[in-house]
Amino acid sequence: MTRVLPGALAALLLATVFVPLGLLLARSGGSGDWLEAWRSPESRHALAGTLLTSGGASAIALALGVPFAWLIARTDVAARGALRTVVTLPSAIPPYLWTMGWIALANPRSGWLTLVVGRERLDVYGTAGIAFVLGTSALPLVVLATAAALERIDPGLEEAARLSGAGAFTTFRDVTLPLIAPATLSGGALVFVFASASFGVPYLLGVPANPPAPTLTTRIYAEVLMGEAGLARAASLSVQLLLVAVGVLAVNAFLSRAGRVRLSRGKGGSARVTALGPWRWPLSSLAWATAVAVIVLPLLAIFLTGLMPTWGQWGRLTLEHWSLVLQPRTLAAAGASALLGALAALLVGALGLAVAITRRRWLETLADAPSALPGTVLALALLVAFSRDVRFIAFERVTFVLALGNTLWLVLLSYVVKHLALGVRAASDALAQADLSLAEAARLSGAGRLRAFVDGVLPQLHGALVGAALLTFLTCVSELTMSVLLVPTGGDVLGTLLFELQSYADPASAAVIASALLLVVLSALVVQNVVARRAEARG
Amino acid sequence: MTAVELLEIEKAFGPTAVVKKLSLSVREGELVALLGPSGCGKTTTLRMIAGLERPDRGRVLLSGQLVDDGATFVAPERRGLGMVFQSYAIWPHKTVFENVAYPLRLKRPTDVAGAVKQALGWVRLEAFGERRPHQLSGGQLQRVALARALVGAPKVLLLDEPLSNLDVALREELRGEIASLRAKLGTTMILVTHDQAEALALADRVAVMNRGVIEQLAPPDVVYREPATPFVAGFVGGANVLDGEVRDASFVSHGVTFPLPAGTAAQAGPGTLVVRAEDVHLGDGGPALPLEARLFMGSATEFRLALGASVLRATGPAALEARPGQAVTVRFGRAQLFSRRGT
Structure with a gap:
């Protein structure tokens, strides 16, 4: 046996x-055929779209995720446990659901937020919108990796910096940030892989965009729909998609090895909580406002769209x-x-x-x-x-x-x-x-x-x-x-x-x-x- | 001049009081050891001196300057201290040189390289500047930590269990190095340890702590020879601590009557008798106790004798003929009596 x-x-x-x-x-043919297929403008456009939306998604997830992780792991931010639950919620919800919420909120004609800021001022369709939705729905990848690293750092490493004469901010810049960087960047790399492999978001937001914003996945889908002839082109495009994933994952493997070295010493698990003092309420308000805006609001929009077909008609909520x-x-x-x-x-x-x-x-x-x-x-x-x-x-x-x-x-x-x-x-x-x-x-x-x-x-x-x-x-x-x-x-x-x-x-x-x-x-x-x-x- | 002064500081974590109305003053150039079992509040006391922890009440002064009294608070980075951590706390993303240079970089003095080289020389690591921390052994890491803490010429060096992560041989080597460094630099030091040998060997004065209070603050030989409380006697030197009663110049414990050695201050009534293992003489008259076991310890042999449900420890010559099970006579050469009135 x-x-x-x-x-x-x-x-x-x-x-x-x-x-x-x-x-x-x-099926994708010999290497000559690959090069041929990759040189076509459609293909290059799709590859650029994938790299752009995935890079953007990583950047957004990092920019939002690191501050959230710090607040959750290391500070006395208001309702810390609840904040953790909310910002890690996206991992349980498929990304195209967020897309549906954001279409209701920010489509250029009748989005609820669009109506607030002015028609056509907000447009979720297109490259930026795809990157934003993918980045926020992949937020937990960065938040969890960073928070875990922050919790594992030997508190002595930071205290030693304080005793060496570094203030709280300098300590964060010189010690904390370099120590969590591998884990955080590895989270960012996973966001990139997740985003490049995503189909629902770029399809719902990229195809109807003006001009259309194709990515490799949506392009492959379109080719498959064309039948036998499209299949070979789809296969050739999928090789590109595979290479993107493999390349980023190799970087990720390197980063996580570096991260293990940096976090391996010390007992860990005893990270100390920083009292935010006078900053507690301003920072807590900002964190909660952001969390509500990027996570709670789109979900609410989905529920409300199901109950209220036309926005603003509160009297006509219907089941x-x-x-x-x-x-x-x-x-x-x-x-x-x-x-x-x-x-x-x-x-x-x-x-x-x-x-x-x-x-x-x-x-x-x-x-x-x-x-x-x-x-x-x-x-x-x-x-x-x-x-x-x-x-x-x-x-x-x-x-x-x-x-x-x-x-x-x-x-x-x-x-x-x-x-x-x-x-x-x-x-x-x-x-x-x-x-x-x-x-x-x-x-x-x-x-x-x-x-x-x-x-x-x-x-x-x-x-x-x-x-x-x-x-x-x-x-x-x-x-x-x-x-x-x-x-x-x-x-x-x-x-x-x-x-x-x-x-x-x-x-x-x-x-x-x-x-x-x-x-x-x-x-x-x-x-x-x-x-x-x-x-x-x-x- | 007083380097560190603690005035009735108190600290509680939740409902547990960790440090209770503790006062301590450390003279300039002195090495004071805070000695006690884990959880006695010694590390918390050290962290309050460093500014890593805030006392709930009381005042902390450094060189006569108030650094913490609840209202005033000088942040740890402005206190001009050095600290060595139990976990070494060497930054893994910097080389040895960069680790030691960091405190100087923040101060922007003129000759960083020269000062770092000198500090690495103090701990005999001149050749290791370009190494990465993960390439060093535990003993080397702790020496880097020493160099980093000393490079900025701190007013006081705080040592938090600096040797307890090292094996025995390294511990003794590094203990010697700390003593030589102190002789060379004259830095005021506060050493937190649970190892009495370390405290007795290094300190000018030892503060024995128990449950958040200092039970005795005295030079090592005084703490060893004249413990102020049964706890100090038991913790330092591992003396036998016997509960019993004084009757007619004898001490009765667990139903056995021991004659008190001449010169023991005795008062009839319940008391606690403290006898060091080396002051228990075997085979020299007195009550006989059954031998439970004998442990060969190198320079001496420890004999464990059954005293009721507890054990009386004695050190004696390995040549003493006695096998487990046999009865051995016991006589106390020296003993200290603490009366327990009102309990």
Whole structure:
């Protein structure tokens, strides 16, 4: 069993990720064709769009995230815990939902904020808008990385600077900032990768913009819609997207190594809280005003759009649109999403555990890798590989036909592969921290290997695995980037339904479904919080 | 002249009082050790001198100048102090040279390089200027910390458990270096430690702290020979602290009657008898106690004798013929009695 398992898992990953990726590269033609395709103006335009929006998103996330992280980790800012919850909220909510909120707030004709500042003065469509929405929805990546680094710094390092004659600001500039820089920049690099792989935001904000603001992902989608001829061009563009992701992730790997060196000494965990003194109320007000503006406001806008189709008509709040939730098409999409999400969560947990217990580093790396692939690239690879039936012939007689093309199974496969890293990392970290002597004790008490694992180790991994599964479920239920390429024609999942309603038909109905989705996500977060707090109280 | 003066300072964290009405004055050029178990308030006291912690009440003066009385507060960077931390606190993103140069850079004096070179010379690290902190050992890091704290010629050097992260050999080496540096530079120092050997070896005066108060402030030999309280006796030198009762020039503890050595000030009634292990003579008459174990400690052997439910420790010659289980007679050569009236 222990000898077969790593091989079987590796074969599974090769067949579902790496072979399809190879086929995609082959499909994009020889290197000559790549250069040809990359030189075309459309392609260069799309690449520039991706780099510009992703760079902008990183800059915005860093500019907002570092001050937030400092306030949350190190100061007595008002309602600190609540502020942390609010600014880390975006990680649980799919980015295209923020987009819907911002379209309601800042579209150039009738956006609610636009009407306040004057028509046409505010325009969320275009490169700047894409960067802004992506940057704010990726805020937690910077905030969490920076706050964790701030909390881990040995307080003595900063106190030594004070005793050396440096004031509070000089200490921050000369000691704190250089120490957190690798972690913070690594968070910024992840924002870049996240933004470059994003599809919903640049599609909803870039395509209708004047002039249009294409990115690689939206360009690939457009090419795929053109059919067979577009597929080769899409494949060639996806190579660019892949290279962007790989390049930035390499920088990120370097940064996190540097960060470990800088933060490794000292006991940590005892970072001291700075009293803001007379600055407390001004800074708290500013922080809360910003958090409300970039996080609470767009969510509120979604809820209100669902209740009040025309802005300002407070007397005409209506639940009329909510009846839409009960339409058969919506229910079918919600059912499909829930089922896919639940299956994906289950498989991510089980496969993650399987990979982790082999204790093979190379296998963990192999299983981790797909999470770094832009969703568009992964989906396109699966599309290329499985659009035709795959036949396996065993013993020259029995033939298995794998007909995944154009089915929800392919969607499920993409969800599982993309999020497998969540399960692997959770199980692997929990396993590293688990007290294995419990299993040894069980074996000495007479339990067999399997029994010892189930009784001694599994209970210690339970919490981490449930957390990973829940996160997988929440992400998959609202997944858009891969679904939009893989969901069979005529079928819907929540993401694609929302996407279609928002971009072509009926923003108010989209807002209703989005509100329902938000309620589900928010209540899941509350449940998760309560469970975590109870576990903490028990432990 | 007084370098540091603490006047009735108090500090509580939440409901727990950590430092209670503590007063202390440190003369210029003196080395005072704050010695006590963890949680006794010694580090908090040091941090209040540094300005890293604010006292709830009381006053802190440096060279006669008020630096903290609740209303007035001089920030740590303006107090002209140096500090060495238990965790070394060497900035990992700067070289050794840059670490030591930092306090000078902030002051903008003329010859940074020369001063840094001199300070690195004090701690015998001249050749290590371009090294990165992660390339150094713990002992080297702590020497860098010493150089950095001393380079700006501080009025007072604060040492917060500077040796406790090091192994035994390094600790002794660095202890010697601190003593030589002090002889060379004459800097006033305050040393926080839980290691009595460190405090006794380095300090001019030792302040033994317990639960937020100084139980005794005296030169090391006085603290060692004449502990002011049973706690000091127990903590410094690890004396036997026996609870019992004085009856007819004898001390009764756990049902065993020990004759009091001649010259022990005794008053009938309940009391606490403090006897150092080296003052417990074995096989020389007196009550017999069963030997529980003998521990060979190198220069001496420790004998553990059962006294009721507790243990009486004695050091004696390794040659003493006694096996665990055998009874050994016990006589106290020297002892100190603390009467417990009203308890």
